[in-house]
Amino acid sequence: MLGTGYLGATHAACMAELGHNALGVDVDAKKIEELSQGRVPFHEPGLPEVLSRNIEAGRLSFSTSYEDAAKFATVHFLGVGTPQSKDGLGADLSYVYSVIENLVPLLEGDHLILGKSTVPVGTAEKLQELADSLTKPGSSVEIAWNPEFLREGFAVKDTLTPDRIVVGVNTHREHSKAEDVSREVYAKAIANDTPFIVTNLPTAELVKVAANAFLATKISFINAVSEVCEVAGADITQLAEAIGKDDRIGPKFLRAGLGFGGGCLPKDIRAFIAHAEELGVGQALNFLREVDDVNLRRRQRVVDLARSTAGGNLEGRKVAMLGAAFKPDSDDIRDSPALEVAAHMASEGAQVTVFDPYAMKNAQQKFPELSYAENTADALRGADVVVLGTEWKEFKELDPQAAAKLVNQRNMIDARNVLPLDKWRDAEWTVISLGRA
Ligand code: UGA
Numbered sequence: 001m002l003g004t005g006y007l008g009a010t011h012a013a014c015m016a017e018l019g020h021n022a023l024g025v026d027v028d029a030k031k032i033e034e035l036s037q038g039r040v041p042f043h044e045p046g047l048p049e050v051l052s053r054n055i056e057a058g059r060l061s062f063s064t065s066y067e068d069a070a071k072f073a074t075v076h077f078l079g080v081g082t083p084q085s086k087d088g089l090g091a092d093l094s095y096v097y098s099v100i101e102n103l104v105p106l107l108e109g110d111h112l113i114l115g116k117s118t119v120p121v122g123t124a125e126k127l128q129e130l131a132d133s134l135t136k137p138g139s140s141v142e143i144a145w146n147p148e149f150l151r152e153g154f155a156v157k158d159t160l161t162p163d164r165i166v167v168g169v170n171t172h173r174e175h176s177k178a179e180d181v182s183r184e185v186y187a188k189a190i191a192n193d194t195p196f197i198v199t200n201l202p203t204a205e206l207v208k209v210a211a212n213a214f215l216a217t218k219i220s221f222i223n224a225v226s227e228v229c230e231v232a233g234a235d236i237t238q239l240a241e242a243i244g245k246d247d248r249i250g251p252k253f254l255r256a257g258l259g260f261g262g263g264c265l266p267k268d269i270r271a272f273i274a275h276a277e278e279l280g281v282g283q284a285l286n287f288l289r290e291v292d293d294v295n296l297r298r299r300q301r302v303v304d305l306a307r308s309t310a311g312g313n314l315e316g317r318k319v320a321m322l323g324a325a326f327k328p329d330s331d332d333i334r335d336s337p338a339l340e341v342a343a344h345m346a347s348e349g350a351q352v353t354v355f356d357p358y359a360m361k362n363a364q365q366k367f368p369e370l371s372y373a374e375n376t377a378d379a380l381r382g383a384d385v386v387v388l389g390t391e392w393k394e395f396k397e398l399d400p401q402a403a404a405k406l407v408n409q410r411n412m413i414d415a416r417n418v419l420p421l422d423k424w425r426d427a428e429w430t431v432i433s434l435g436r437a
Pocket of ligand 1: 149152212219252254255257258261262264277326
């Protein structure tokens with residue numbers, strides 16, 4: 001497994017859990033050191049147990065050496081990051097190219113590289129050309145694409161029992177082994193009737209971005225309707241429940257609120273837009289710009305609500321931000337809506353105190369200008385406005401009576417639409433939520 005970030009560390013550990021011998025390789029020596037000792041460098045429920053169990057069983061190890069990877073395996077998964085590039089909307093593919101440049105010249109015999117990273121359509125074909133130019137005489141390296149659909153917080157379950165496996169193979173290649181080898185690797189899941197979809201390379205690459213674009217669109221759809229609910233006096237949570245009963249629509253990903261963040265949805269839709277433009281079909285994905293705009297508007301809306309709740313000016317006002325992770329059960333703060341709102345309010349002069357059950361260290365590193373509390377009660381103490389920015393269980397279950405004793409003023413902005421409004425209003429809180437009357 002080349003790359004041991006969120007995806008790679010989970011995939012390596014789960015491949016070992018399925019009975020394979022796995023080696024995780026990364027250029028980050030600190031990460032490899034931690035993983036080797038059975039420590040997961042991020043918060044993911046269930047992963048520490050799978051990691052330690054398989055290290056102890058001798059099926060899983062880690063290394064910083066590509067030589068080790070070349071000698072260890074004939075099947076290589078590529079799972080390095082493809083972040084948004086610094087100078088535009090597109091994806092930065094430098095880590096992906098670097099894996100091929102470093103690994104392929106070392107390979108002897110017949111090898112298969114299964115790409116898992118989210119890449120623009122056409123990348124796998126270019127990587128195959130590059131690999132062909134670097135392959136040792138007498139050896140062969142085939143590149144296929146096997147996108148990953150795991151969700152943070154459910155990464156182990158999604159990897160061990162995925163809802164589908166997609167493998168894109170190069171249809172022009174003679175003697176392609178990609179399908180047969182993938183069937184062996186995923187034999188257990190296939191035996192359990194997991195749909196196994198074999199397709200060409202561009203389709204596999206597009207399946208991944210299309211899935212994330214659809215999810216993002218679904219969230220922005222409900223958030224756009226929630227903007228209308230706010231002025232019309234309607235309730236977005238009841239509306240979502242009602243439309244979700246139609247199984248053509250479905251209830252999932254219809255939670256209105258502060259919108260989507262994280263390391264995937266925002267950058268994937270932007271990369272999709274940018275690449276469609278390069279391909280000359282930019283118009284087809286113009287709606288995704290609106291999806292992005294609706295999403296970012298929610299963050300601005302929460303800042304505006306906090307300001308008006310504070311009497312029109314945030315200067316010197318105390319704000320408690322409950323949540324820093326981009327979603328609960330994760331310590332990932334990449335493009336976190338809660339933190340962006342916190343930073344924005346601080347830039348307007350508010351004294352913002354943040355608390356998150358797991359993401360404090362990451363948040364402090366990225367936003368040292370914010371204050372951080374030891375626990376929820378500390379964050380609430382003396383607050384003029386409270387913002388619920390990430391729907392952790394402990395925030396959803398907060399006791400409004402107890403919270404009332406800590407704050408300066410009982411103002412709650414429920415930016416995730418998760419609080420029982422009646423209970424909070426009975427305790428004489430002013431609760432503002434996004435799209436609920
Ligand atoms: C997402 C996809 O769900 C995975 O299938 C995909 O594999 C992954 O990206 C990836 O590309 O690697 P993830 O980023 O872990 O997974 O998070 P999601 O559970 O999709 O949530 C994304 C964001 O949407 C979060 O900020 C969440 O709070 C928000 N969200 C989600 C809503 O605002 N409303 C909803 O109804 C659902």
